[in-house]
Amino acid sequence: xxxxxxxQPEMSVQEAETVTLSCTYDTSENNYYLFWxxxxxxxxxxxxxxxxxxxxxxATENRFSVNFxxxxxxxxxxxxxxQLGDTAMYFCAFISLxxxxxxxxxxxxxxxxxx
Amino acid sequence: xxxxxxxxxxxxxxxxKKITLECSQTMGHDKMYWYQQDPGxxxxxxxxxxxxxxxxxxxxxxxxxxxxxxxxxxxxxxESARPSHTSQYLCASSPLGASLNTGELFFGExxxxxxx
Numbered sequence: 001x002x003x004x005x006x007x008q009p010e011m012s013v014q015e016a017e018t019v020t021l022s023c024t025y026d027t028s029e030n031n032y033y034l035f036w037x038x039x040x041x042x043x044x045x046x047x048x049x050x051x052x053x054x055x056x057x058x059a060t061e062n063r064f065s066v067n068f069x070x071x072x073x074x075x076x077x078x079x080x081x082x083q084l085g086d087t088a089m090y091f092c093a094f095i096s097l098x099x100x101x102x103x104x105x106x107x108x109x110x111x112x113x114x115x
Numbered sequence: 116x117x118x119x120x121x122x123x124x125x126x127x128x129x130x131x132k133k134i135t136l137e138c139s140q141t142m143g144h145d146k147m148y149w150y151q152q153d154p155g156x157x158x159x160x161x162x163x164x165x166x167x168x169x170x171x172x173x174x175x176x177x178x179x180x181x182x183x184x185x186x187x188x189x190x191x192x193x194e195s196a197r198p199s200h201t202s203q204y205l206c207a208s209s210p211l212g213a214s215l216n217t218g219e220l221f222f223g224e225x226x227x228x229x230x231x
């Protein structure tokens with residue numbers, strides 16, 4: 001079974017600085033998607049960034065980028081120029097192309113951006 | 116923001132009561148899901164559906180039941196609530212077709228249930 005591990009329960013960063021959230025996963029499959037979701041306090045979870053496992057190039061969305069290391073099964077999220085609105089829970093998630101009924105989530109990292 | 120809605124957002128109820136958590140989406144998605152979320156823990160899938168009249172149990176055993184009579188509606192019911200059911204319940208949806216299915220889930224804002 002696939003598992004997703006986020007080893008940082010909480011992190012903080014000063015506004016305008018850069019922070020990296022860690023995620024590792026375990027799977028025997030070769031084709032899958034990886035995601036970072038953001039859940040602001042009392043608001044719905046939204047997709048931040050997505051990575052297809054077959055793509056070697058790291059995904060980037062504005063201030064958000066990932067470092068995808070397939071052999072190491074590592075998928076970290078870098079947030080540049082942190083903003084107060086980035087304060088949220090961040091969940092790393094995995095879904096297999098062969099069993100796409102069950103997205104696996106990590107336990108989350110609570111990120112606080114300080115002014 | 117995604118067009119998926121959950122009601123109630125917050126519910127405090129006594130032991131033994133029957134409750135229904137509502138979830139509706141206006142995106143025409145075939146697949147819908149219910150996740151249970153506890154603080155500091157990963158989300159766990161408790162139910163999912165491929166479409167109308169389809170319901171399946173997820174990997175986390177749950178005493179709740181679901182129904183899918185209409186594409187847009189996926190309610191979750193607890194016949195007799197207990198304190199162990201206290202949690203946040205997240206509804207999500209995604210399209211079914213291979214060309215549309217990027218794996219992304221669209222989430223509601225959640226229903227936080229407290230059973231006294």
